[in-house]
Amino acid sequence: xxxxIESEPTFVxxxxxxxxxxxxxxxxxxxxxxxxxxxxxxxxxxRTDVARIIPSTDYYTVLTAHGVFMVISFTIFFLVGxxxxxxxxxxxxxxxxxxxxxxxxxxxxxxxxLTGISILAGFVDSIDMSADVLYTFYAPLQAHxxxxxxxxxFIVGTWIAGADWFRTFLAWxxxxxxxxxxxxxxxxxxxxTMWYIASSAVAASVLLFLLPWSLGFIDQVNPTLxxxxxxxxxxxxxxxxLMPAYMLWxxxxxxxxxxxxxxxxxxxxxxxxxVLLSTPVGIHHQYLDPGIAEGFKFISMTNTMFLLLPxxxxxxxxxxxxxxxxxxxxxxxxxGWLTNLPWRKPEFxxxxxxxxxxxxxxxxxMVNAGMNINYLIHNTLWVPGHFHLTVGTAVxxxxxxxxxxxxxxxxxxxxxxxxxGLFQVVLWFIGMALMSNAMxxxxxxxxxxxxxxxxxxGFDYPTMFGGFEELNIQIAIGxxxxxxxxxLFLGNLALTMGNPTVSGLAEPLPSPVSGAEDAPKVLDxxxxxxxxxxxxxxxxxxxxxxAIINRGGLLGPGVGTYPVWVAPLFDALxxxxxxxxxxxxxxxxxxxxxxx
Amino acid sequence: MHIHAYEKLWLALSIVLILxxxxxxxxxxxxxxxxxxxxxxxTVDPGALDEDDRFSEPRVEQVxxxxxxxxxxxxxxxxxxxPIVVPANSTVTLHITxxxxxxxxxxxxxxxxxxxxxxxxSEITVETDxxxxxxxxxxxxxxxxxxxMEGKINVVSQSEFEDRGGDSE
Numbered sequence: 127x128x129x130x131i132e133s134e135p136t137f138v139x140x141x142x143x144x145x146x147x148x149x150x151x152x153x154x155x156x157x158x159x160x161x162x163x164x165x166x167x168x169x170x171x172x173r174t175d176v177a178r179i180i181p182s183t184d185y186y187t188v189l190t191a192h193g194v195f196m197v198i199s200f201t202i203f204f205l206v207g208x209x210x211x212x213x214x215x216x217x218x219x220x221x222x223x224x225x226x227x228x229x230x231x232x233x234x235x236x237x238x239x240l241t242g243i244s245i246l247a248g249f250v251d252s253i254d255m256s257a258d259v260l261y262t263f264y265a266p267l268q269a270h271x272x273x274x275x276x277x278x279x280f281i282v283g284t285w286i287a288g289a290d291w292f293r294t295f296l297a298w299x300x301x302x303x304x305x306x307x308x309x310x311x312x313x314x315x316x317x318x319t320m321w322y323i324a325s326s327a328v329a330a331s332v333l334l335f336l337l338p339w340s341l342g343f344i345d346q347v348n349p350t351l352x353x354x355x356x357x358x359x360x361x362x363x364x365x366x367x368l369m370p371a372y373m374l375w376x377x378x379x380x381x382x383x384x385x386x387x388x389x390x391x392x393x394x395x396x397x398x399x400x401v402l403l404s405t406p407v408g409i410h411h412q413y414l415d416p417g418i419a420e421g422f423k424f425i426s427m428t429n430t431m432f433l434l435l436p437x438x439x440x441x442x443x444x445x446x447x448x449x450x451x452x453x454x455x456x457x458x459x460x461x462g463w464l465t466n467l468p469w470r471k472p473e474f475x476x477x478x479x480x481x482x483x484x485x486x487x488x489x490x491x492m493v494n495a496g497m498n499i500n501y502l503i504h505n506t507l508w509v510p511g512h513f514h515l516t517v518g519t520a521v522x523x524x525x526x527x528x529x530x531x532x533x534x535x536x537x538x539x540x541x542x543x544x545x546x547g548l549f550q551v552v553l554w555f556i557g558m559a560l561m562s563n564a565m566x567x568x569x570x571x572x573x574x575x576x577x578x579x580x581x582x583x584g585f586d587y588p589t590m591f592g593g594f595e596e597l598n599i600q601i602a603i604g605x606x607x608x609x610x611x612x613x614l615f616l617g618n619l620a621l622t623m624g625n626p627t628v629s630g631l632a633e634p635l636p637s638p639v640s641g642a643e644d645a646p647k648v649l650d651x652x653x654x655x656x657x658x659x660x661x662x663x664x665x666x667x668x669x670x671x672x673a674i675i676n677r678g679g680l681l682g683p684g685v686g687t688y689p690v691w692v693a694p695l696f697d698a699l700x701x702x703x704x705x706x707x708x709x710x711x712x713x714x715x716x717x718x719x720x721x722x
Numbered sequence: 723m724h725i726h727a728y729e730k731l732w733l734a735l736s737i738v739l740i741l742x743x744x745x746x747x748x749x750x751x752x753x754x755x756x757x758x759x760x761x762x763x764x765t766v767d768p769g770a771l772d773e774d775d776r777f778s779e780p781r782v783e784q785v786x787x788x789x790x791x792x793x794x795x796x797x798x799x800x801x802x803x804x805p806i807v808v809p810a811n812s813t814v815t816l817h818i819t820x821x822x823x824x825x826x827x828x829x830x831x832x833x834x835x836x837x838x839x840x841x842x843x844s845e846i847t848v849e850t851d852x853x854x855x856x857x858x859x860x861x862x863x864x865x866x867x868x869x870x871m872e873g874k875i876n877v878v879s880q881s882e883f884e885d886r887g888g889d890s891e
Contacts, residue, residue: 183866260863264824266840267865349824349839391723413758414835416819416842420751420760427747431740438736442729492743497758498750501833505826505861572830574861579869585857588831644723677765683841684769688798688823690865 134632137215137535143224144214145536147231151207152529152536154235156616158199159522161242163612165192170561170605173580174598185578186258187248193261194245197517198280199238201367204525206234206287208370209314211536212377213291215635216308217298226290233283240276244269248690258690260576262360263336265352266682268689271340274332281325288318306642307650309390310377316397317369319656320404323663324362331355339687348682350417351674357408358667365404367517371524372396375444375477377635378531382474383467385451387638388443391645396443399436401655403429406666413500417677422670423497429666430495437488444481450639472547476527479555480520483562487515490566507580508569511562519558526615527551533622534631542621550614553607561604564597571597759836763843768821771795776817776843788812796825796838798865801858801873808875809883810853818844826861829875837862850877 138145165188171177172185180188214221221227241257247270248256257269291314295307307315335347380387387393409426412418449463457463468474490512493499503509530547534540541547571587571594573580580594587594648654677683725733750756771777780802782792790812795802797820808814818827820838827844828835836844858873878886 182869186863186866186868189863258866264862266823267863348841350842353824353839389725389729392725392729412837414837414844416759416763416837416839416844417761417765420758423758423760424747424751428744431743434740434743435736438739439729439733442732446726446729496743497747498756499833501835504835505828572828572832572857572859574826574828574859576861576863577859577869582857582859582872584872584874585830585855587857640724646723673761677761678841683765684767685840686769686822688865 134630134634136538136632137211138538139632141214141220144210144221144227147224147227148207148211148536150231151203151210152533154238155200155203155207155525156619158195158203158238159612160616162192162196162200163609165189165195167605167609170602170609172578174602174605175579175581176598176602182578184249186260186576187245187256189576190248190258190260191242191245194241196522197261197363197367198277199242201370201517201521201525202280202284203234203238205317205366205370206231206284208373208528208532209287209291209317211532212310212373213294213314216310217294219294219298219301221290221294222297223290226286230283230286230290233286234280235283237276237278237280237283240272240279242276244272244276256690262356264356265336265339265347265349266685266688268336268340268687271337274337274340278329278332278337281329284321284325288322291315291318306645309387309393309638309642310373312394312650313369313373313376313397315652316401316655317366319652319659320362320369320401321366323656323659324359324366324405327355327358328360331359335681340689344681346682346685346687348674348678348680349685350415350678351671351680351682353415354409354412354418354667354671354674357411358405359408360411361408362404364513364517365400367521369397369400371480371521371528372440374524374528375440375481376447378528379444379474379477380447380451381633381635382471382477382531383448383451384455385447385453386636388446388450389640389644390638390642391640391649392439392443393638394642394645394649396436396439398649398655399433399439402659402662403433403436405659406662407433409666409670410495410497410500413497414504417674418670419673422666422673425666427495427497429662431492434488434492437484441481441485447639448478470544470548471530472541472544472551473527473531475548476530476551476554477524479551480523480527483515483523483555483558484520486562487512487520490515503569505575506569507565507573507575510575511565511569514558514562514565518562519554523551523554523558526554529615529619531633533619535633537623538627538629538631539622539625540628540631542618542625546614546618550611550618553611553614557604557607557611559604560600561608564600564604567592568594568597568601757847759844759846763817763845765841766819766843768819768840771819771821777819782806782808782814790814792816794818794827794838796820796827796860796871798822799860799867799871801827801860801871805855805874805876806858807883807886808850808877809880810850810877811880812850813847814850815845815847818846823864824862825864825871826859828859828861830857830859832856835861853877853879853882 169188244257247253255270257273259267259269331352338344339347376393407426407430410430452463452466455466457466766774776793780793780795785791818838820840825838827838834848836846854877856875860871
């Protein structure tokens with residue numbers, strides 16, 4: 127290795143403070159991944175009746191924990207770490223004030239700890255707390271107030287993170303008034319713009335309705351309204367998980383493949399399309415809901431279908447960039463270039479397999495989006511089969527693969543074992559292929575999702591693609607392989623942390639074939655895109671929400687409260703004081719416990 | 723902005739695919755007349771279903787030649803009536819609500835599927851053919867006993883249906 131390369135600084139050399147934040151965020155992310163994986167294997171084996179170590183009533187505590195830890199903690203902590211790296215790296219300047227950075231990290235960690243405690247307390251009968259409401263927390267099922275309060279603190283943390291990045295960008299802008307926004311920074315800013323729009327609805331739902339209701343300040347909520355506000359957030363959040371993966375595919379994967387990104391302008395177009403279209407589609411999760419007119423569902427369906435466009439464009443650009451890399455490495459022929467790619471690198475193979483599964487997930491997603499065929503698969507196991515391809519592989523496997531590349535950059539430590547890494551990403555692919563395929567097939571048989579015991583006393587499922595039992599075995603084997611893969615990933619990373627620091631690991635990212643100078647200036651006009659995005663949101667949601675409130679009332683048509691967290695202690699307190707007082711005491715007591 | 727010729731082609735094909743997907747849904751709605759669960763039914767007070775004309779008595783009733791209406795209430799953790807008995811070769815419109823939390827109403831292995839939301843009423847219309855039995859699953863998590871919540875639709879011959887008094891109570 128030449129002296130010039132050895133002296134090239136890595137990210138941690140240039141920005142040690144920011145690198146520390148990135149590592150902390152990744153550690154939080156991977157801790158959540160570990161917990162999520164443990165609950166994942168418990169639930170896979172329980173559902174398929176291979177091994178049941180918990181009572182079926184506790185299955186829903188496991189399911190809530192798996193969902194929240196995987197799709198809120200694992201993905202979003204990874205995102206804030208990656209975005210901190212990407213923004214600092216691409217602007218080539220430190221964050222404005224690292225104390226603010228640590229503040230938002232601390233808020234996110236504290237919020238998730240509170241929510242995690244409220245969920246895990248569900249396993250302990252002697253603790254008067256539970257949040258078995260699953261990741262979607264549909265009212266009138268009610269969680270302990272700590273669950274909602276923790277989520278609020280976590281989301282406020284992400285908002286401050288976004289503000290931190292925007293302020294740093296503005297500081298850069300004043301120093302570089304005429305430069306184009308660097309591509310990675312552009313991705314960070316557009317993704318956060320989408321996040322502000324999307325998370326506003328769930329924040330409103332929690333702060334105006336669910337939290338006051340769980341504390342006893344209001345008696346009831348409108349279940350259709352809170353459900354609609356959830357999906358206002360619940361669909362764009364899937365793009366919030368996906369955008370870090372897209373960032374890695376666009377800006378890191380071409381480099382690993384030995385080439386460069388094909389087109390910077392089209393990458394910008396794709397991210398702008400996500401800002402515009404991610405949010406006004408949430409009603410497609412409610413095709414089967416009463417109380418929402420068919421026309422509103424149709425608008426949502428149309429927007430959803432157009433949301434395929436940025437992903438289809440991404441498929442082209444990413445494959446083209448990889449092919450460009452292969453040809454730079456001497457690849458020739460129609461498909462012969464495929465052999466000139468670094469398949470032995472886990473970071474490459476992991477991302478490529480993730481992309482391949484994303485294509486499959488895209489196709490099952492087209493079925494979900496199809497307003498009429500959706501009736502066949504709505505709330506069946508097909509749906510988790512779908513999202514284990516998208517968030518569970520396209521996102522999760524890309525994040526793991528990306529870690530193999532980025533961890534040396536933020537720590538100066540080489541990965542412990544590339545061979546284990548390669549084995550691990552391939553194992554994930556095989557495990558998910560088995561599990562997800564069988565879940566899709568069971569869904570077509572009508573097997574519901576989210577249930578501890580999917581076999582019923584009164585009837586048997588029809589046999590189509592192999593019977594119910596045979597598919598169960600595929601799911602159990604697949605889930606086990608995924609668990610082993612996760613443990614190998616985490617173990618490999620733990621051993622990496624034990625490696626001594628070395629120099630010469632820097633891998634600078636090359637500029638695209640078609641650079642930012644080719645991109646129309648209007649693409650960087652964030653105000654314009656925010657304006658259009660908000661207009662589309664108003665068009666898609668103003669009338670449905672008005673109609674829902676008009677039909678059921680702001681606080682619901684006489685719906686009761688179904689707390690999953692009330693226990694004898696609560697009843698005792700309720701006897702002594704008013705229910706309101708009891709709820710407050712209970713909540714503040716729990717908060718104090720956590721603070722101590 | 724330079725866009726490669728292949729990329730332009732890909733973009734065009736993508737848009738064709740998207741329009742075709744929207745086209746199939748549109749055709750399904752205006753051609754075969756696939757109707758969505760929508761806002762056709764008025765709201766109901768989930769705490770006072772016994773005072774509601776539709777749901778005070780969950781039942782199946784005949785409303786025309788070969789046309790039937792079923793009124794179904796989902797609750798923690800079951801469906802009323804159970805089983806839902808309907809005659810073969812008929813058109814059945816199901817009205818489904820919940821008296822407590824959000825439930826699902828999925829007829830296993832078919833596309834008869836709807837949400838049961840407290841305060842709202844889902845309406846779906848199905849065609850029955852030969853006598854058979856279908857399982858109904860609650861496909862929305864509804865509490866600790868969710869996995870025991872099941873129901874049944876018995877499609878029986880016209881004569882058997884009449885023998886039962888035309889009602890499924």
